[in-house]
Amino acid sequence: MEKILDNDYFDLIINNVSIPLYGSGDNITTLNFRHSLLNIPKTNSDPCNLGTYPYHNFPTLYVPTSTISIEKSGIGTVQRNPFLGLFGQGILVGVIDTGIDYQHQAFLYNDDTTRILTIWDQTIQNGPIPEGFTFGTEYKKEIINLALKAENPLSIVPSVDTNGHGTSIASVIAGKPNADGSFSGVVPESELVVVKLKEAKQNLKEIFFVHESTLCFQESDIILGIRYLISYAQSVSRPVVICIALGSSSGGHDGSGALSNYLNYLGRLPGIGLSVSAGNEGNNRRHYFNNTTEPPFYNDFELRVGERDQSFSMEIWPYALGRFAVDVSTPNRESTQLIYPTIGSCRMFNFIFTPSMLWVNNFIFEEETGDQLILLRFRNALPGVWSIRIQSIDNEPISFHSWLPAGDIISNETFFLNPNPDTTITSPGNGLHQLTVTAYNQLNDSILIESSRGYTRSGLVKPDIAAPGYQLPCATLRNQYGTITGTGAAAAHTAGAIAMILEWGISRGNYTSMTGYDVNRLIIRGARREGASTFPNNVWGYGQLDVNNLFRRLTNV
Structure with a gap:
């Protein structure tokens, strides 16, 4: 068994400059340009292993940030404009979550072939491993299409989303309209690249006293998932927007940590958009x-x-x-x-x-x-x-x-007993170059009470933007539809808007060097700011997402 999968080994995140101290071989897995994963034998289950090894070496545990509209964000207006008509064509949508129901009609073309270009399922170990990685199974579009034609698709592609969160998030961004018109993702002409995360190791849950049945994911697997998405996008020379609808309250809430540092780096690269949920900790008294x-x-x-x-x-x-x-x-x-x-x-x-x-x-x-x-x-x-x-x-x-x-x-x-709702943005939403999205009720223009609030512990303005996040129509398991609420839903909605901007800038040649940070600045400048509030603030950030206003401001110079 690979050590990265083996519960008898701790996964520790180390700086790459430290690698010579630990030797080489199968105990080191590269995460990115700055960090690697060190696998060391777990000699016992003593909680004081945290102390023997530094706190920041242990991967943080992340949880989903949604519980299982378009006009409110100016998206419909832009899509009806004959000179814009942005539906995500040529853009990749990257989702790192609980997986995807690849058989759902929301992710199929009209000829019943898949819109998913590849799935990396970290939980399945008996299929082709992605190049440059050491575990999981990769299912390319051709194999998924073969499965869709089979009497038993799961016998060919056994990847399933047993939770539904990943399926719903992906559909809010990129789902195909359903027959009766009651549902559509923001960019239904985009294509998807999906990572199904494996659950956190039991020994990591033990270190942080998390119940064994709790669904959570470890930071190192998320970083590897992002690396996979970026690698795939670069291999096909396409822009990608990555949605992270996961969060953690561990850490300093100041943008530090391996995942936040990685996202900060990626946000400065052309063709990569990043939408991150702010978290739902505003009224949890935590x-x-x-x-x-x-x-x-x-x-x-x-x-x-x-x-x-x-x-x-x-x-x-x-x-x-x-x-x-x-x-x-x-x-x-x-x-x-x-x-x-x-x-x-x-x-x-x-x-x-x-x-x-x-x-x-x-x-x-x-x-x-x-x-x-x-x-x-x-x-x-x-x-x-x-x-x-x-x-x-x-x-x-x-x-x-x-x-x-x-x-x-x-x-x-x-x-x-005497809680404070501020400074509750979850990681990695406290980082500088990723767009951190809070959620509001688009029916009455009120912030969702559960939405996490800023600023960061270091005083950085977060959240960046507020987007619709109340009962958004979404795809659910077994080819059904439902609604999704929370900042994860709002981040998915915003990821769709980012895909539209990348399509306008890169795919259509208007701004081919556009970075994620550039997209963030455009979204912030185009935000709708109404009422008596002073902007930015720690509840709404710079205002409400408004893509139509963004493009209007670009032209009215």
Whole structure:
């Protein structure tokens, strides 16, 4: 078995300059120009393996950002304009998600052949492996068409989307109109390139105390998926828009991390558009912020732990000026006492009057950001209200953020008692050069209450744009149709708009060197800004997506 698939090996993201320290061979997989994946034997399941190896080496866990219109974004107006008529012709749509129902009519031409050029299914290991990769199976258009003609298509192409999220996201971007006209993707003349992600390794879930049944994906597999899409687009010399409708609340919320860094790099390359969901953490009560400027220089805050969340993690990110200790108390008032920062040690606490166990890493220096990081991991957590104290060691003002995991990693029964809805954009939406999309209700022009809010922890303006994201018509499994809601849906809608802009710029020769960053600036300038709000702001970004206004501004110079 390939080590990248083997649960007896940890996957660690390392900088390429470190490769000589670890030798060569099948324990190294190149991710991109900057990072590689190192596979090392898992000697045991000790949670303090995180501490032996730095926090930033472990791939972040990502979850889907939607739950299973066009006129509102000015798209219909542009498509009816005889001088524009942009439907995605010549553009590739790249989707990295739970897979795709390739038999769905939304992804077929009128002659019942596929609009999908290739599928890389990371979960199937008995077929042709894509060139330059070491696992998964690649299904090209010719094989998919052969399967579509067969009595049992899955006997030829067994790739399935058992969740439906990837199918819905792909259809919002590029689905073919259905017979009764109740559904159409934004760019139905585009073609698709799909990556079905394998689920995160169980040993990575164990490190971050994520339940084994939780659907989540690891950062390194997403990076490999992006690399596959870019490689394919370059091989056929076509522009590509990549939609990432996945998110994570792990990390510093400042655009750091391997995936964000990769997207920042790609955003400066011609012919690559990037649409990223902002996340749905705005009203989940999973973010806390404190800024104490007057003595005494400590802050007490409380966390309500639900019955269903016995094991989970929590991160505290202080700003760089001070040094901070942490004290955690159970609902029955047993305390860890103050835990001071160290380079990499991990402390485990057993409590006397409860079966709860707590692991604390108080890193004085998290290598990716340079900031202090306090990581708390709970097992058999006693339901009730836990108290946490952050205290300055140097008797100086304190300022910090704390985040709980995103999506379905925990239930809505676990939350902060005094939460802050701001600074809840999920990774990789905090990066500079990817377009970060929040969602609004296109029926009444109100922001979706669950939409994550900016800004980033470093003060960067995010989200960039708001797009329709409430009950968008979409394809669902078994050749059915339904609706999809959330910032993932809004990111998919926006990915379609990006495809239109790439078609106008590159395919039609109006701006052949257009980069993803160029597209972002055009979308921001064309955004519709109404009402009394000041723009940009941390809820709407620069305003509502309006492709028609974008092209109108290009001509009215």
